[in-house]
Amino acid sequence: MTTSLDLAARHAWRGALAAAILNATGMSADFLLARTIPSMPVYPYATSVGVGIALTLFLLIRRQRPTVRLGSAVFMVNNIVILAALWVTSGYWATTGMAWTPFQANKLGALAVAMLAPELSVGLASIAGFAAVALGKSYFLDPDIQRGFPVGEPWLILIYALFAGVLLVYRLRGLAIERDMLRVQAEAAASERLARTFLRLSDYANTPIQTIAFATKLLRAKNRDDLTPILDRLERAVERLKELSDALTHYQKAHHWRPGEESLDTTMVTGHSGAGSATESTTSTSTGAWRISSVKPS
């Protein structure tokens, strides 16, 4: 949805958007499940869902200008609101007297953070937040309720947090490697384009340089003394152009010719299209090999 060319910013934006949407939908579902619980307040759900929707809209508005900082900030705000809502609602869930698996939302949240966090610091902080809220809330619950917890609770949240942390590091490292590879590939492609351009320039320039060299030699053959200084300058200029052409040709090792690649496009030289009789084509030769017909000045 975002068209940013900054891959890190795109990842951050998408992660934050997914987290905000999950907040809005997840909390709505939780509210539907909790509607039979007496005295369950609506405001935690309403606040969390409202913030989730607002953040979603905000991200959509800013989709053309995403940044990692923006994604991280939205992600953090979203999680703080979720944690605040869970702090309130988990207390009510615990006091229903019905069978209750403690802090399911916190565990799910920690794992979701691992999959969506834009940055390591924001992700680790969020995972720690989900774990801390679960343990903190557990601490403040009535001891009778605590004794009714399944075996291992509430400490199981720490195992979830550990797994979520490892998954987060693994995912972010994979994204970083992917971005590095894309950057290296883009740089290689740019280098090859540059090499191809230099080669085409060299190809294009060599014939006119040759013409000047021959013409200079012809004029010198006329033995016109008054032309000697001019011809000397012309020959020096040809030498310098040859040096330039040689320098451009050095890039040929960085370029791999492919069928369909042409010599210099006329528009690159003349600055307008349709000049001369230049066209581009690739034809088969009688040798059976493919052949590039270069674009040449008319």
Add this chain to the structure above:
Amino acid sequence: MDCSSQYGVEAVQAPTTTDHLYDDVPEPALATEFVLFVEDDDDLRESCVELVTIVLERRCVGVGSYKELVALGNEVLACTAAILDINLGPSQPSGIDAYKWLRHTGYRGRIVFLTGHASTHPLVVDARRIGDAEIFSKPIDPENIRSLVEGVHQ
């Protein structure tokens, strides 16, 4: 510039339409030995023809395309050295095709490719595989034309 009339150079000018391809072959030029220069760039072709004619004092016939070359027919057997541009223009047979035609016609003399392309260019790579033709990259020193042309007489 009409160099042919000024210097007595019998150069084949590039035809404006294919209908006149066979009308421009200068018969008198082919009666004696000559140097053949196949190059699609008019300026370079005329300059080279004049250079060979005036400085080296040898007859030189310049043709601008494969079709013009083929129009020479068996007259090319009088050629003492053939200098071929590898790239003879877009959608046109290449200098390699010109080489093949020359050999097919029975020409056994020296053939030199002249190219402005880098050595890695596919056409240049193809030309290098031929084996019995030398390849020179543009721009060459005008003195090299002399050694190419005079080499056949050694």
